[in-house]
Amino acid sequence: MDGTLVDTEPYWMDAETDLIESFGGTWTHEQALQLVGNGLIDSAIILQGAGVKMGAQEIVDELTERVRVRLQQDGVPFRPGARELLRELRDAGIRTALVTMSLRRMAEDIVALIGFDAFDVIVGGDDVERPKPFPDPYLQAADALGVDIADTVALEDSRTGLQAAVSARTVAIGVPHIVGLEGLDADALWDTLAGRGVDDLAGEFTRVRAARAEAAL
Template sequence: MNLPAAVLWDMDGTLVDTEPYWMATEEAIAAEHGGTWTHEDAMQLVGNDLLVSGEYIRSKLGLTQSAEEVVEMLLDGVVDQVRHAVPWCAGARELLLALHGAGVPCGLVTMSYQRFVAPILEHLPPETFRVIVTGDMVDNGKPHPEAYLTAAAALGVDPADCVAVEDSPTGATSAAAAGCTVLVVPNHVPVPPGPGRVFRETLEGVTPQELGSLRRP
């Protein structure tokens, strides 16, 4: 059976559509501090390392808090929303469970922090993700390849034999730089074509075998 050695998943906008949660929290922080926050500002942050986002918000709104403190403010707001409802992306949970059933190891590679990931994982069977790499575990966030290289190494597989699933230019750049074939399912921001990128409009109907047939262009 033609299956990938492993599938490495981004989370926000790929597995779960939490980007609206982040955007709502960003707007709430701006309103609380008397600042202006635009849709364009929100789009600048999609897929970023959280500290990069925290610094952007701190600078844009003129906050006295550090970037690290802004990140904690963001996480407080988003985690509270996730605990009420997990907004799975179309076809994502089904594909993830199919991979689990087929014995294909999966890794989660996200720039979100562990305390945000935990309430989402509670809605999946144990060991659905054999490896979890979060933004607070790496020195270099996406678009640097460190997070994907770390996940592949932890799984004991060659990144070239892995498929990464991403939704943003930042994430796709990170995964391709690590050597993965990247299945790109754009969500809130457009993703340009590039080496190693294969595009689908949705994960609905995608099978483990289809992922195994993908090859870097």
Template sequence: MPSSAIPKAVLFDMDGTLFDSEKLWDVAIFELAETYGAAVPDETRSAMVGTAMSSSMVLLHEGIGQPWRDPVFSSDWIHERVAQLFATSLVWRPGARELLTEVKAAGVATALVTATERRLVEIAMSWAGPGNFDVLVCGDEVDNTKPHPEPYLMAAKLLGVDIADCVAIEDSPTGVASASAAGARVLAIPHHVPLTEGPRVTLRDTLSGVTLADLAALAGSTVS
């Protein structure tokens, strides 16, 4: 497979894209709300998907009608609970492991680009295999997290590639906005919330059956 026929790098989101981990965040968020004597409205949970923790806590507290709650306490509580769940309950999203394996076997550079903080990412990587990614860009390691383009621009910089030669795979509106604003081609796989196509954004229902040839087509290339 000629090197010119494939993306220079594939940039993967984590929660909801590679791993079916949004439901684990659900567990932690709903349990915390229960300790506050409240329930999380569906629209609040949907708005939280893919956002930075600081923004998510504002949305959560406002959504449950308790804006006075301490965001640091809530964030720490959720992170501790998610860490427990990541250690025992992570599973791959359909097609994600197979695509990642094919990309790595072809020698294509890979990055994990996530709004999740590194200590949780490290737990996930110990389960999924740290060698699957050349670089990790975590939410607590950038000045501006998704939907800002910085995380994807940083990933491309660390890999030494042009972001325009990369394909990003995302499942949330904030992630899609981040990757497309950075200049990457985006494969959007809706999970918890609906997504729409755009000039640089292609929709698929699932990663099942998606191959490196499909990613090359997104990048405007063909695989021979």
């Protein structure tokens, strides 16, 4: 979600910085990049190490609320091509799941603002025991959709997210935004979702499945 569907990573970074500075600490852009795509509890533990004297779940709740307020004030900055691709997928009858490490309530807030019924399933960070980069969130989403994970395509902008998608054996497409995705065995890397449609996803899926079948011979 954050960084693939919506450009909320700057909101999270601002919230982290403000929280750390309220405890007298400092937080650089480079440090903030380390949290992109992380599970929120894992990120909270890192923030504790940076001087935030709060419980991990308290930190998660505080950051989530700060970002929700920012979204209410400034609106939801959708990434180029994301809503258009979702619309085309839905029009084609293709089932979709949102797999995010943000809390479910945050995901539901954003999904409600898309403007159409975009997802069949939402898996939030508080819905799984093991967050990305473990494959569990994607496996859970595929199970909820009632499909084989090998029959899915995942779109990811973060390194931890892409690792999760690759480990789950989806057809994993990286769409880098704030961090680079090289060297993670993505099945494809796209510069942007702008101009991409169902045919592009189907083409990548067919190519990767054929290559995997040949490799298995």
